[in-house]
Every structure is written in C-alpha cells, then in structure tokens.
Amino acid sequence: MTHEELEDAVPLYAAGALDRTERQALEAHLLSGCPSCHHALKEYQSLAALLPFGLVQSQPPRSLKARIMAARNPVTSAVQDGQKDPLKPSLEPGEWMNHLFPPITPARSFSLPWAIGFATVALVAVAAYVGWTFTSRLSDDAARMQQLEATLQEQTTKLVSLQRVISERERSLMELQGDASRRAHDIAELKEQLFQRETELESLERQLASRSAGGQRGRTPQDELAALLRQPSIRVVSLSGSEMAKSASGILLYDASTQKVWMYAVNLPECLNGTIYQLWAIDQKPKSIGTFHMDSGETAHLLVKRLPDFERAKKFAVSLEPPGGRPEPTGAVYLVSQS
Amino acid sequence: MIDPALLARIVKGDQQAFSQLYDQSSTLLHTLALRILGSREETEELLQDVYLEVWRKVSRYDIGRGTPVAWLITLTRSRAIDRLRARGARGQQATTSLEQSAAPQVRDSGPSPFETQADQELRLAVGSAITSLPAAQQQAIELAYYEGLSHMEIAARLNQPLGTVKTRIKLGMSKLRETLRHSWDQGDFE
Structure with a gap:
C-alpha cells in the first residue's frame, strides 16, 4: 500500500471498517512512526469515541449496578476470567496503541510464585549475556557502518565535484560550439563576398581589355593633350592675335618623344568662302605644318601634326589662305609666335 | 466528563470511585451496547463483563491514549462487536438495525441523573x-x-x-x- 492509501485508510480504521489484513498493514505503518498518520488517527479515534453521544440515551436497569458491585470480589473475577477466555476478543481496544504509548503504570501482578521469580532471574542473566554479545557485535557493525558511511560520503563529495567539473566543461564546450558556428557563418559570408569580388574583377578585366584594345585605335586628341600636359619635358610656345584678329590667341606644345606639335587656337574669325587657316614653321623660309578650318560659331580649334624638325623653327604663324592652302604664305597673318 | 483521577483511585481499589465511575458512564455504555446488540438481556450481560474488566484492568489505562470515556467506549464497543460476531458465528440472526434498535431506546430514553x-x-x-x-x-x-x-x-x-x-x-x-x-x-x- 502506498502512503496515500494508508492515509486514506485512517478514517476507515477509526470507524472499524477495515478488514484484518488492511488493519494490520496500517498498524505496521503506524508503528513505523509516521507522524501525519499518527496525528490523523488520534483525531479520528477521538471522533469515533464521540459517536455514541449521538444516540438516543437509554439507561440501564438499577439492578445492574448492584450485580456488578457484588461481582467484584476476586473469586467472581477469577470465574469471570475463566468464562472470558474462549471469547478472547479479536480487537483488544487500543491494543496497537500500547506499542505507540507504553502504559505509564505497568500491569500489576498480585501473586508471583518463587519459581517464576527464579526463572525470571535466570532469564535476566541469559538476556544480559545475549544482550552483551549482541551489543558488542552491534558496536563492531556500527564502527564498520561508520567507516562505510565515511567512504560513501567521500565518494559522494568526489562525485559532486566531478559533476561540477563536467557541467563546467559542458558549458565551455557549448560556448565554443557557438563561437565556431558564428565563425563558420562569417567564413561563408566572406567566401560569398570573395566570389562576388572575383566576378566583378573578371568583369572589370574584360572591360579593361576591351577598352585598351579599342583605346589604341580611337584615342582622342584631347586624351593625348591631357597626357601631354602632365609631362615635365614639354615645350610651350604662345601665339598672339595680329591686327587682323586682336582678340585671338593660341598656344603650341611640342612633345619631343613623339615629335608631335599641338596647336590650340581661340577666337579666330570664321573661314569664309572656302578659305582656310594654315600653320607655318619659319626657319630660313616658311614651311607648312598643316591647315584647319574655323566653322561658324566655333571659337576654338586644336590641330595636331608631326613636326620632326620643331627645334630648328625660329617662329610660328597662322595665315588665312585660299581653299586647299598654299606652299608658301599668301594671305594675311592672324596669329604669330612671341619670339 | 470523567476525571482521570477517578481511575487512579480505582487502581488503588477505591470502591466508591468505582461506583462513581459507573454512575457517570453506565447510561452511555448501555446506550452503545444496546445499539450494537439490540437485546436488553445481552446488553446487561455485556455491561457486567465490561465493568468487571475495568475493575481488574484499570491499571492498563493510560491518559496518553485518550480520555477515560474514550477508553470505556472503545472497550464496550469492542466487546459488543465480539459478541455480535460470536452470535453470527453460532448462526443466530442479528437483531440490530437502525429501525429495530430504535424501539427499545425510545422506551428508556431520558437524561441520566448524573449527566x-x-x-x-x-x-x-x-x-x-x-x-x-x-x-x-x-x-x-x-x-x-x-x-x-x-x-x-x-x-x-x-x-x-x-x-x-x-x-x-x-x-x-x-x-x-x-x-x-x-x-x-x-x-x-x-
């Protein structure tokens, strides 16, 4: 029976409703010293003893008291005892309680034959011997038990500390796992970024390759001029407007590495009726470098030509010539170099 | 209620104390026994047995186990149930029931002069x-x-x-x- 079942059986025990087996089970439990069941039983037994108060009272006949008082002599009692033996009750009232609450006053014996006295003395002596043997064995057992308990306690302490270490290791392992998982995630992200960058790089390389291939063919003069202006070894000659075009001006740049001359002219008048401007390099005599045309609304023009003997020229000039230009200057000069 | 000191006097053989105990408890115990046994004759026999047992075994009473009245009630109930079972074992019909037991009780009902x-x-x-x-x-x-x-x-x-x-x-x-x-x-x- 579980404790709950035993506890449930307490009110039934007090009411007298348990069968013998159940009664014995509960009594054994009570003797084991269960305080809650013990307390409950005391209350329920007090209650059970109250129940007859609820009955309608009935008085015994007056003669009964006289009979009882008369029957109290020892002889009658002995006769009564003899009669009672065959009817020995199965339920001695509160019998189990004797185990829980030993009577304060022990049962008296009015006459003890000397033989019983002697037997008692002998029994006490034997009991004392047995008790002494038993006690010494008990003390041995107790010492062994203490030793075992000490060992057990030691082992338990070790076990507890080991459990603590294991739990700490588990915790740090979990932290490491979490860290590793975060790092793996970072690595995956970085790989992804790297892959994207490689793709972009490939695409840029392709663009660069196609641009550099096209750049050789379609490079504009402006690009070359910009490169030219960054070179420290460039030669510069400025041109100013003549009486024909006072607001006009120009500049000549010469790159010895490529033997190219660059002329940039601004504010020259528009070329009319097919006329054309012609640039001259003048040493002993004028030599045509090239021609250019100024359209309506055009204010600036860039002319690029090869001129291997630039160093020999002393002066430069731009004149307006008839259509197609001339081997020597024939028209008015519009721009002329300063020195 | 019964004073535990009364039982202590009975232990010493005080007859007056025993008489007092009877006066204070007999109506209750009679009521209980009659309720269980249903027979006046048997109830009287039982009460005689119970009081004689009290006279002989009163030293077994321990106040730690309950009040004197609780002890007497437990003893009376226990002995009455034993008789009832013995009667059942002998094949006699139990005469008790709620209805049957009510009749004799009504006849004798009334407060005890010692109540x-x-x-x-x-x-x-x-x-x-x-x-x-x-x-x-x-x-x-x-x-x-x-x-x-x-x-x-x-x-x-x-x-x-x-x-x-x-x-x-x-x-x-x-x-x-x-x-x-x-x-x-x-x-x-x-």
Whole structure:
C-alpha cells in the first residue's frame, strides 16, 4: 500500500471498517512512526469515541449496578476470567496503541510464585549475556557502518565535484560550439563576398581589355593633350592675335618623344568662302605644318601634326589662305609666335 | 466528563470511585451496547463483563491514549462487536438495525441523573453533526461502527461498489472531524 492509501485508510480504521489484513498493514505503518498518520488517527479515534453521544440515551436497569458491585470480589473475577477466555476478543481496544504509548503504570501482578521469580532471574542473566554479545557485535557493525558511511560520503563529495567539473566543461564546450558556428557563418559570408569580388574583377578585366584594345585605335586628341600636359619635358610656345584678329590667341606644345606639335587656337574669325587657316614653321623660309578650318560659331580649334624638325623653327604663324592652302604664305597673318 | 483521577483511585481499589465511575458512564455504555446488540438481556450481560474488566484492568489505562470515556467506549464497543460476531458465528440472526434498535431506546430514553451540562451540549453537537451528514454516509459509518462490518461487507450488504462505500465512510468521518473538532480541542477528549 502506498502512503496515500494508508492515509486514506485512517478514517476507515477509526470507524472499524477495515478488514484484518488492511488493519494490520496500517498498524505496521503506524508503528513505523509516521507522524501525519499518527496525528490523523488520534483525531479520528477521538471522533469515533464521540459517536455514541449521538444516540438516543437509554439507561440501564438499577439492578445492574448492584450485580456488578457484588461481582467484584476476586473469586467472581477469577470465574469471570475463566468464562472470558474462549471469547478472547479479536480487537483488544487500543491494543496497537500500547506499542505507540507504553502504559505509564505497568500491569500489576498480585501473586508471583518463587519459581517464576527464579526463572525470571535466570532469564535476566541469559538476556544480559545475549544482550552483551549482541551489543558488542552491534558496536563492531556500527564502527564498520561508520567507516562505510565515511567512504560513501567521500565518494559522494568526489562525485559532486566531478559533476561540477563536467557541467563546467559542458558549458565551455557549448560556448565554443557557438563561437565556431558564428565563425563558420562569417567564413561563408566572406567566401560569398570573395566570389562576388572575383566576378566583378573578371568583369572589370574584360572591360579593361576591351577598352585598351579599342583605346589604341580611337584615342582622342584631347586624351593625348591631357597626357601631354602632365609631362615635365614639354615645350610651350604662345601665339598672339595680329591686327587682323586682336582678340585671338593660341598656344603650341611640342612633345619631343613623339615629335608631335599641338596647336590650340581661340577666337579666330570664321573661314569664309572656302578659305582656310594654315600653320607655318619659319626657319630660313616658311614651311607648312598643316591647315584647319574655323566653322561658324566655333571659337576654338586644336590641330595636331608631326613636326620632326620643331627645334630648328625660329617662329610660328597662322595665315588665312585660299581653299586647299598654299606652299608658301599668301594671305594675311592672324596669329604669330612671341619670339 | 470523567476525571482521570477517578481511575487512579480505582487502581488503588477505591470502591466508591468505582461506583462513581459507573454512575457517570453506565447510561452511555448501555446506550452503545444496546445499539450494537439490540437485546436488553445481552446488553446487561455485556455491561457486567465490561465493568468487571475495568475493575481488574484499570491499571492498563493510560491518559496518553485518550480520555477515560474514550477508553470505556472503545472497550464496550469492542466487546459488543465480539459478541455480535460470536452470535453470527453460532448462526443466530442479528437483531440490530437502525429501525429495530430504535424501539427499545425510545422506551428508556431520558437524561441520566448524573449527566452534566457539558454532556448534554456534547450530545446535542454530535447528534446534530451526524444527522447533518448525507444519509448514505451516515448509514455506511453506522454499519461499520455499530455492526462491525468491514467496507467489503458493507458493499455487499448495500449492493454498492467497494470504492463508493470507502468514499462514503471517508467523507462522512472527515466532515464529522471538521464539525466536532472543537469538542476535543476544548480538552474534553484529548
């Protein structure tokens, strides 16, 4: 029976409703010293003893008291005892309680034959011997038990500390796992970024390759001029407007590495009726470098030509010539170099 | 209520104390025995046995086990149930039942001349607590307490499941305990 079942059986025990087996089970439990069941039983037994108060009272006949008082002599009692033996009750009232609450006053014996006295003395002596043997064995057992308990306690302490270490290791392992998982995630992200960058790089390389291939063919003069202006070894000659075009001006740049001359002219008048401007390099005599045309609304023009003997020229000039230009200057000069 | 000192005097062989004990308890014990046995003659025989046993064994009484009245009631009930069972074993019909036992009680009913006010109040409180129980719970407790039937015997008698009978007794006793707790908390029964 579980404790709950035993506890449930307490009110039934007090009411007298348990069968013998159940009664014995509960009594054994009570003797084991269960305080809650013990307390409950005391209350329920007090209650059970109250129940007859609820009955309608009935008085015994007056003669009964006289009979009882008369029957109290020892002889009658002995006769009564003899009669009672065959009817020995199965339920001695509160019998189990004797185990829980030993009577304060022990049962008296009015006459003890000397033989019983002697037997008692002998029994006490034997009991004392047995008790002494038993006690010494008990003390041995107790010492062994203490030793075992000490060992057990030691082992338990070790076990507890080991459990603590294991739990700490588990915790740090979990932290490491979490860290590793975060790092793996970072690595995956970085790989992804790297892959994207490689793709972009490939695409840029392709663009660069196609641009550099096209750049050789379609490079504009402006690009070359910009490169030219960054070179420290460039030669510069400025041109100013003549009486024909006072607001006009120009500049000549010469790159010895490529033997190219660059002329940039601004504010020259528009070329009319097919006329054309012609640039001259003048040493002993004028030599045509090239021609250019100024359209309506055009204010600036860039002319690029090869001129291997630039160093020999002393002066430069731009004149307006008839259509197609001339081997020597024939028209008015519009721009002329300063020195 | 009976003073435990009265029992201490009986232990020493005080006849007057024994007479006093009889006066203070006989109505209650007679009521109880008659309720169980249902027979006046048998009840008187039983009471004689019980009081003689008290006279001889009063030294066994220990106040730690309960009040003197509780001890006397437990003893009387126990002996009466034994007689009832012995009668059943001999093949005689039990004559007790709620209805049958009521008749002789009514005839002799009336307060005992030795009853105190505290006794009267207690009888009223217990009577009221018992009658306020559901009839089925009251019946199950009475079959166990006054007829000495186990819960299995009660279940068979009432043709009810065992669990139902157990629950009825448990609930009934529990309610009575709650209602009457003050009766022994006041020192009457503890």
